[in-house]
Amino acid sequence: MSVELSKPQQQRVIEETSRYIDIANQRYQTNYPVIAVHFDLTGHTIGMYKHVKRQRIIRYNAAIFAKYFEENMHDTVPHEVAHYIVDMQYGRRKVRPHGLEWQAVMADFGADDSRTANYDLSDIPKRQYSTVPYACGCQQHDLGIRRHNKVIKQNINYYCRQCGDELMAV
Structure with a gap:
């Protein structure tokens, strides 16, 4: 629609x-x-x-x-x-x-100070985000472009929450 x-x-x-x-x-x-x-x-x-x-x-x-x-x-x-x-x-x-x-x-x-609305947005397209594939010892992860850029430019490391291994670009 x-x-x-x-x-x-x-x-x-x-x-x-x-x-x-x-x-x-x-x-x-x-x-x-x-x-x-x-x-x-x-x-x-x-x-x-x-x-x-x-x-x-x-x-x-x-x-x-x-x-x-x-x-x-x-x-x-x-x-x-x-x-x-x-x-x-x-x-x-x-x-x-x-x-x-x-x-x-x-x-x-004289307005309602609610911060969120409760509308059916199922037919409204969501914004598409770019991701970069990374992997650890147990699974593949998709890092958002901001985190990927931090890995590249700022030498930041991210770790898997399940196995604890460092995420590496695929």
């Missing part, structure tokens, strides 16, 4: 994101700018707030939004905007991602 998020639906998500930022600006007497919204997430992640260097964006998964549009408008949009507001208020201090500050913003939004 392939469901597309229509342009009018995308516009509604962008407007709802802006509306929650306006609510926060009124509530906290601030003037946080409207944030860029992208619909480029894949896999089973529904939404993500991202702050890299001086750029802040909210990314949404268009496939999951299309399948559960109203639920995500109600839950995911305030969830991600709350991350943005907490980042704007507290910066990169030691603030936990779903800590008390984030929960307070969610409460001010």
Whole structure:
């Protein structure tokens, strides 16, 4: 089942994101700018707030939004905007991602502060990860590309949990 998020639906998500930022600006007497919204997430992640260097964006998964549009408008949009507001208020201090500050913003939004959704995502494609085959004395293991690169570049060793042998590239 392939469901597309229509342009009018995308516009509604962008407007709802802006509306929650306006609510926060009124509530906290601030003037946080409207944030860029992208619909480029894949896999089973529904939404993500991202702050890299001086750029802040909210990314949404268009496939999951299309399948559960109203639920995500109600839950995911305030969830991600709350991350943005907490980042704007507290910066990169030691603030936990779903800590008390984030929960307070969610409460001010009148939104549920659950951190996970319980949707049927069986027809949503999962992200494919690259693996590299390794072996020990008892079985073959597939190391993710990050761990493989650590073996190569940082001379890190990994060991089998069952036999204790060092994993070696096949």
